[in-house]
Amino acid sequence: MVLRYDNPHLNIAEVACLYGGFLGLWTLKALKQQRNGSEDLSRKSRFGKEPLKIVSWWILAVALTYVIDIANLVVYALRTPNWWPHKASVVCLVLSLLFWGVVLISCADTSELPRYTNSFFSAYRVNVLYAWLTEAIFESVFLAFTPIPGDTFQGILMADHLARVLLCIFAFAIYVTYRRKRPSRDTMDYEERTMFESGTQLDPEAPEGQSSQALPHTTKRSDAKKSKKNTSWIAYFKSFAILFPYLWPVKNLRLQLHVFVCVLLLIFGRIANILAPRQLGVVTEKLSETNSGVPWFEVLLFVFYRFLQGNMGLVGSLRSFLWIPVSQYAYRALSTKALQHVLGLSYDFHLNKRGGEVLAALTKANSVNTFVEQLLFQIGPVLTDLAVAIIYFFVKFDVYFSLVVLVMTFCYCYVTVKITSWRTEARRKMVNSWRDSYGVQNDAIMNYETVKNFDADEFENHRFGDAVDKYLLQENTVLSSLSVLNIIQGGIFTSSLCVACLLSAYKVSFGYNTVGDFVVLLTYMTQLQQPLNFFGALYRSLQNSIIDAERLLEIFEEQPTVVEKKDAAPLKVTNGRVVFSNVSFAYDPRKPVLSNVNFVAEPGKVIALVGESGGGKSTIMRILLRFFDVNDGSITIDDQDVRDVTLSSLRSSIGVVPQDSILFNDTVMYNIKYAKPSASNEEVYEAAKAAQIHDRILEFPDGYHSRVGERGLKLSGGEKQRMAVARAILKNPTIILLDEATSALDTNTERHIQASLNRLAAGRTAIVIAHRLSTITNADLILCISNGKVVETGTHEDLLKHDDGVYRKMWLQQANKDPSSKKFSVE
Structure with a gap:
């Protein structure tokens, strides 16, 4: 024994x-x-x-x-x-x-x-x-x-x-x-040693309503990528869980019923995959019998089962039809939420972002939906078909046939997963190369004027060509490895089919099985080739969908550094009194931008901020709008700290006219109405008249329905600025911020724009950043800012009396450059 x-x-x-x-x-x-x-x-x-x-x-x-x-x-x-x-x-x-x-x-x-x-x-x-x-x-x-x-x-x-x-x-x-x-046990790995030696600490959870700026934005992102790379599949897929709520139609019972019916059809399709080869065996046995007649019923039943099979069959087509509205719901929910999330991120993210890459990531919103569909309706059925085949062969034939399918399944799936995993990094590099080329292309188009001004067409073509070459090199690696994978997969299946057929032929030869059993086995084994081939393609597609979704996931994992408190109340503006009290701020803790800034903007008064570029003037406006939170001190509007009110109410109470007004590629009416979508056309006309742009708009070919072009390129600088003023007038805010609104214009255009600004600022609290001092001579208070500090305050006349004052030196310097400059009122 x-x-x-x-x-x-x-x-x-x-x-x-x-x-x-x-x-x-x-x-x-x-x-x-x-x-x-x-x-x-x-x-x-x-x-x-x-x-x-x-x-x-x-x-x-x-x-x-x-x-x-x-x-x-x-x-x-x-x-x-x-x-x-x-x-x-x-x-x-x-x-x-x-x-x-x-x-x-x-x-x-x-x-x-x-x-x-x-x-x-x-x-x-x-x-x-x-x-x-x-x-x-x-x-x-x-x-x-x-x-x-x-x-x-x-x-x-x-x-x-x-x-x-x-x-x-x-x-x-x-x-x-x-x-x-x-x-x-005290031995630390390299990453831990590096962290402690550099003094870097994990960013603690920021206090409620405060920004989290202990670590640079890019450092947090790279740390997140590193931790994701070293995690397990369980944790890796769990990280995508934040996207799944947008895929399930929570409030739509009709779509939920569609999902339920699709699952039932999926199960019925698996049953049809068993019945078809079994029925072919019955037909073979009937045809092998003598004097049994024509097996009409058996043949028609086999044809009916074949009609039900596969994605192109009745069951698969019906499932695909019912899934269309579910897929569209998921795409809309995810893509709109992605845009909403990006728009809701803080200003620091948008300062560091590369527009082309973010847009490319947002276009991949459907990749998550594709991933779920492949997992549910393709990968799942493939694995189910293989498991059913193992059980069916064990019951119908022999344990040896089940063993053949089991070993074939393991080898095929492992080789597919293993080689595809090798290809994953190449695929990831290919996608990143594509994003880089897309970003280069986007930059060239978005900066069309700059490219033309510097005659840089050839340079941009070469730059884009180099990016495309890098992409094609990575694509070649991905496609070549795919051919290798297909050859190995074909060898595994052919070997298994050979073993199964030899075993079955042996049993038929010695009378253990019938010819019909051989036909069933051969048909079923051949039928398994389709899901196995699909498994290889689907796993690759699954990997591609995951890689495409990774950047979208990274965006969803980004959190705003400026957040509202849970008990934040709407801002109640009564007079528009703005107070900066000991305000200090730094984008990077190593380089302060503002230090102990103090001033009061009284209701209906004009406060002017002057100084050299980089002194912190624009930062004052950004922290007033709460694009960033102050590090020290406070900013209040009518005795309400801006950190204690909702962001929407804060920004809706403040009107902004930037130095370079960016318009949407839409009509003039759309761009002015953007400040107040519910405004009537008459209100738009009045706002345009107040901004002295109404008559000019009527001269356009289509009047208010004329399109302004990408970023407003069809308009002149003065026309764009006056449209921005009209937009601010239509908004009718209590507080106005003017960020060097006339610095890039010629003297004549500046005179017209200044008149529009006078009307806009009348009766409102206005904070003006001025490059040309002649535009703010009648301001109620002028703040001279240097290196983030307020070094002088007073009216125009008072500041000119300081012989060695910063303001006086700036005034004389500009007067020498432009002896014909005049003073324009801001009241």
Whole structure:
């Protein structure tokens, strides 16, 4: 009696202990890693690179002993008439080989990319120790009950048992040796050392209603990317959970019913995949019988089952039809939420962003929807079809056929996942290269005038060409590796089909099966090729969708640094009194921009801010609008701190006329109405008349319906500024901010714009940033700002009396450059 091949119970017990215990430990460690967050894998392994190589070679040696066992068994069975080992023993032998193959693959896979083996690798030591112990116990039992070799077959069998026992002892000795040399628990990994040596700390949660600026914006983003790269699949997919609420139609019962029906159709499609090849076998049997007549019903039933099958069949087409409104709902919800989120991010994000990359990421909003559809309606059905095939072959034919499908499925799926994972980084680089080329192209188009002014057409073409070349190089790597993958996938399936057909032909030849059974097997195996081919393509597509969605996810993970308090109340503007009290601010803590700025803008008065460029004038306006939060001090409007009110009410109470007014590529009416969409046309006309632009608009070819071009390029600088003034007048705010609104205009145009600004500022609190001092000579209060500090305050006449004053020097300097300059009133 050969215990290994004649007693199935012990073989089943060995396989059950190996798989059950190993998967149990794997699950526990994966859950622990998920609960505790991402961990450094190298620190967890404790073995180091050299011990890991030794362990990998040991596992390979164990796997080879099982290969020798299988070869020995096949040779002996072919040479020995009327003898065949128990089926369960053979299956367990193959499963043991498969187990150690998986362990070897997992130990060899040390990539940092998110992959299912990452969770295993962090549990590597405990799992492999368990496998060693289980193998040693069962192999010792097999060795003890193996008879003294009487022939070559039994000699090889005993040698394999002995080899595995010795290998387990050797592995235990390795573990004990290296455990004594294990690094101290106090040893820190490189990232930790770098963090502490540089003094960098994790950004603490910002107080409610305050900005979080302890770390630079780009540093936080890079840290997030690094932690995501080192996480497990569970945590990786969990990070996408913030996007999933926009995919489910929570408030639409009709669409929820569509989803339910689609799932039912999906299940029915799996049933049809079983019935079609089975019915073809019935038709074959009927045709093989003599004097049975024409099997009309059986043939028509087979055709009907075929009509139901596949994505192009009745079931698949109906499911696709019902899913259309669900998909459109998800796309609209996600794309609109993405734009809303980007617009809701703080000013610091928009200062650091590259417009082309953000736009490219927003265009990938549908990639998340595509990912869910592929997972639910393509990847899921493929795996289900394969699982059903294994069970069906076991019930209909033999355990050997199920084993063929199981091994084929594992090898095919693993090769697909592994090679695709290798291709992932190349795909990621390709996508990044495409984004870079898109950004270059976008920059050139958006800065059309600058390109033409500097005759830089050829330079931009070369720059874009270089970016495209980098993209094509990465694309070539991705496409070439795809061809390699297809060849390997075809080889795996063809080998499995060959084994299955030979087994079936053997059984048909000896009368164990019928010709109809052979047809069912061949049809079903051929039918499996389609989902397997789809699995390869779908997994690649799934990876592509994930990569495309990563940047969108990064945008969703961005959080505004300026947030409202939970109890923030709407701003109630009564007079428009603005007070800056000891305000200090810095974009970077190492370089302060404002230091202890104090001033009061009384209702109905004009406050002018003057000084050299970079002194902090524009920053004052930004923090008043609360694009940033002050580091110290406070800003109040009618005794209400701007940090205690809602952002919407704050910004709706303030009108802004910037230095360079950016208009939408739409009509004149749309651009003026943008300040107040509910305004009537008459209100728009009155605002345009007050801004002295109404008559000019009527001269346009289509009047108020004329399109202004991209960023308002069809209009002159003066026309754009007067439209901006009209927009501010239509808004009718209590507080007005004028940011060097006439600095880029000629003297004549400036005179007309200044008249419009006079009307706008009348009766309102106005804060004016002035480059030309002649425009603010009648301001109620002038603040001279230098290096972030208010160095002089007073009226125009008072400041001119200071012989060595900053304002006087600026005034004289401008007067010398333009002796004909005149004073224009701002009241």
